[in-house]
Amino acid sequence: MKDGKKVILYVDDDVDFRDSMRTVIEAEGYLMIEAATGEEGIHLYNEELPDLVIVDLMMEEIDSGTKMVRDLNSSGCQVPIIVASSVGDALSMTADYEELGLSGVLQKPVDFDTLIALLKSKLK
Amino acid sequence: MTDKLNNMKDLQGFIHQLDFFDSIEDHLLDDLVQKLKPALYRDQEIIWNEGDSGNWGFVIVSGEIEVYKKAENGAMIAVDLLKPNQWGGISNLLVLGCRHYRFVCRGDVNVLTINKEDLSELMKTDSSLSIALLKVMSHRFADNTSRLADTIQYLTEVLGFASHELQSPISSMVTDAQLLTKEYLGPLNEKQKEKLKRSINKGKYLLNLIQKYLNLSRLEDISLKLRITPNVNLIEDVVEPMIDLFESERLNKNIKFDYFCVDKILIVECDIVLILIAFSNLLKNAIHYGNEGGRIRVSIQVENETACMKVWNEGSGFSKKESNKLFKRFSRLDNPALRLKSGTGIGLYSTWKIMQLHSGKIEADSEEGKWAEFKLTFPIKQTELPEE
Numbered sequence: 001m002k003d004g005k006k007v008i009l010y011v012d013d014d015v016d017f018r019d020s021m022r023t024v025i026e027a028e029g030y031l032m033i034e035a036a037t038g039e040e041g042i043h044l045y046n047e048e049l050p051d052l053v054i055v056d057l058m059m060e061e062i063d064s065g066t067k068m069v070r071d072l073n074s075s076g077c078q079v080p081i082i083v084a085s086s087v088g089d090a091l092s093m094t095a096d097y098e099e100l101g102l103s104g105v106l107q108k109p110v111d112f113d114t115l116i117a118l119l120k121s122k123l124k
Numbered sequence: 125m126t127d128k129l130n131n132m133k134d135l136q137g138f139i140h141q142l143d144f145f146d147s148i149e150d151h152l153l154d155d156l157v158q159k160l161k162p163a164l165y166r167d168q169e170i171i172w173n174e175g176d177s178g179n180w181g182f183v184i185v186s187g188e189i190e191v192y193k194k195a196e197n198g199a200m201i202a203v204d205l206l207k208p209n210q211w212g213g214i215s216n217l218l219v220l221g222c223r224h225y226r227f228v229c230r231g232d233v234n235v236l237t238i239n240k241e242d243l244s245e246l247m248k249t250d251s252s253l254s255i256a257l258l259k260v261m262s263h264r265f266a267d268n269t270s271r272l273a274d275t276i277q278y279l280t281e282v283l284g285f286a287s288h289e290l291q292s293p294i295s296s297m298v299t300d301a302q303l304l305t306k307e308y309l310g311p312l313n314e315k316q317k318e319k320l321k322r323s324i325n326k327g328k329y330l331l332n333l334i335q336k337y338l339n340l341s342r343l344e345d346i347s348l349k350l351r352i353t354p355n356v357n358l359i360e361d362v363v364e365p366m367i368d369l370f371e372s373e374r375l376n377k378n379i380k381f382d383y384f385c386v387d388k389i390l391i392v393e394c395d396i397v398l399i400l401i402a403f404s405n406l407l408k409n410a411i412h413y414g415n416e417g418g419r420i421r422v423s424i425q426v427e428n429e430t431a432c433m434k435v436w437n438e439g440s441g442f443s444k445k446e447s448n449k450l451f452k453r454f455s456r457l458d459n460p461a462l463r464l465k466s467g468t469g470i471g472l473y474s475t476w477k478i479m480q481l482h483s484g485k486i487e488a489d490s491e492e493g494k495w496a497e498f499k500l501t502f503p504i505k506q507t508e509l510p511e512e
Contacts (some may be wrong), residue, residue: 016296020303027308058292086291087336107369109298109331112306114372 005031006123007048011041011068012056012084017108021054024112028119038068045072050079052123054106057085069100080122084108134159135236138185140207144259152250159246160236171212171227171235178223180239181213187233192226200226204268211260217243218257276344284341285332294334298327336470339401340453343477350395350481352506358390358431360400363424366404370411377416379437384423393506394429394482402478402486403433405471406498410437413496430484431504436497441490450488451476475500482506 001007008030009094017074018034025032033048035041038059044054053072057065069081080103135157139145145153163182165171172178174194184206204224212227217240229436247254272480303309305320312320342348356362369382374381412421418438425432442450446457454469472486475498479486484502 014292014296017299020296020299023308024306047202055443085212086295108295109302111372112302 001051002031002048005029006052007031007033007050008119009033009035009041009045009048009050009053011035011038011054011059011065013037013059014056017056021110021115024115025119028116030119030123038064038071042071043070045077046075052080052082052103052119053077054082054084058081058108061103066100069108075103080104082106082118082122084110090121125508129248135162138236139433142183144263148252148256149250152246152253155246155249156238158254159242160238163235163237165229165233165235167229167231169197169229171229171233172223172361174223174226176223177221178213178216179220179241180237181211181217182235182237184208185234185236188230189233190230192228193224194226205230211264214257214261215262218254218261222394229453231498280344282340283337283344286342287337291331291334291338294327294330298331300325301327336474339474340470343398343474343481348481350398350506352393352395354393356392356394356396356399358392358394358433359388359424361396362399362403363422363433366400366407367422369404371406373408373422374411377411377414379411379414379417382417382419382421384421384425386425390424390431390504392502392504394431394502397479398478398481399502402475403435406433406435406500409471409498410435410496413437414439426504427501429504430501433500434497435499436495438495441492441494441496442488443490443492447488447490451486456467472498 009023010018010025011034012018012021013036015036018036022032022034031043033050034042038055041053041055044050046105055065055068056104059065065083065085069083072081081101082104083100083102084106103122106115108120136154139153139157139160145156148156160183162185165187171182171189174192186208187258189206189212190202191206192200195201206227212235213223215221216223217238220240243253243257301320301324303313305317306323363385367381407420407422414420414437420438421434421436423434423436442457449457449471452469453473476486479500479502482502483506484500487499487501488496489499490496
């Protein structure tokens with residue numbers, strides 16, 4: 001929580017995605033902090049302790065999204081973690097879904113109604 | 125050189141050096157030398173054209189020969205480069221037929237020629253000569269096969285890379301367009317919204333196409349091996365997550381849904397990622413080609429030690445005549461109702477390929493104009509892993 005608003009950490013190496021997500025997330029009354037790499041995301045998580053984390057799985061650095069989720073889990077992270085990925089990757093993700101302890105998978109391009117519903121249900 | 129090779133001793137020396145003749149008796153080689161005739165071809169000279177009839181071949185003494193093949197568009201494409209000690213037209217020494225390639229000299233080329241009749245006569249006296257020629261042919265065949273495999277592998281990687289690189293920017297464009305239509309950045313008039321919605325649909329179509337090409341490039345990868353997971357619950361790990369994933373698309377078309385499975389547990393051995401792709405292809409097709417407001421039926425069961433997944437939908441279906449085209453790569457059915465819908469001709473081919481890899485099969489049935497059904501079956505135990 002910051003200034004009475006729930007904080008969402010969004011990690012994606014695509015600046016346009018971060019910009020669009022910020023517009024929607026902040027219009028819904030949340031505060032968004034962002035990182036462009038998994039490493040930066042972990043750093044920001046430890047510094048800001050957000051209420052929810054969204055990680056893009058398709059960042060340029062191979063496996064950096066999955067690695068970040070594993071690192072968060074092993075550091076005892078208790079907040080909901082959602083991954084964003086394209087449809088095909090969502091298919092291959094299904095098998096690892098439970099193992100990674102995810103709270104949800106968002107398909108890219110992100111459907112904003114689904115995003116908002118997911119945020120509302122996870123940040124009651 | 126030709127003059128030089130006219131000398132019988134040089135000819136013998138050259139023939140003896142050719143490793144594929146190493147098992148042949150000296151007297152037979154001497155007979156062969158008698159039959160070989162030196163010939164000289166000049167730079168750029170065409171030794172023969174594709175389609176010419178041929179009853180003679182040659183072995184190269186010096187120089188190089190470019191081998192060309194006519195592409196579908198008529199262009200001549202260089203496919204090979206023959207060097208000294210290699211044979212040309214060897215198949216025509218064994219069987220009479222037409223030339224399959226055009227041979228063009230690169231620089232001056234010295235060859236030793238022999239015709240089919242002379243060679244047949246020699247082969248009658250000693251079968252080791254036939255064996256030597258078959259050895260040459262099999263080497264050539266193995267070389268060509270390995271080159272072809274390298275080319276396919278390379279093209280597959282390029283296809284996968286290009287598709288992957290296109291995915292992110294298009295996804296970003298669609299997201300931006302969605303941001304605008306939802307009026308997060310200010311109000312739009314109806315015309316503007318309509319235009320943006322069309323762009324979003326086109327972007328989504330491209331993403332679907334890219335995804336299918338990515339799947340295809342993975343499946344066409346000749347080094348692909350199944351990654352078998354031993355205890356996959358087909359119902360909870362494959363079928364139900366996919367039903368959930370496509371629920372919003374189904375509801376958008378107001379399609380009713382029936383789902384039959386005897387038990388919540390159906391344990392199989394399979395490559396789960398590939399089976400997810402195969403099943404999702406059928407489900408996506410049922411929604412895409414299904415009637416608006418119609419019905420889809422999914423049923424999962426075990427039949428004779430095989431897992432059986434059926435997806436049925438109300439829709440235009442296909443005729444018996446067209447059904448043999450269904451699983452061909454890039455094939456689209458010539459049906460007016462289906463032509464109105466976008467399609468890639470990849471999804472069912474990929475599904476067929478995935479079933480092949482799992483020693484399974486895909487079957488299709490339809491009553492044209494009313495319904496279509498696709499059925500996947502594969503052994504629940506993958507004991508003998510098919511090699512690809």
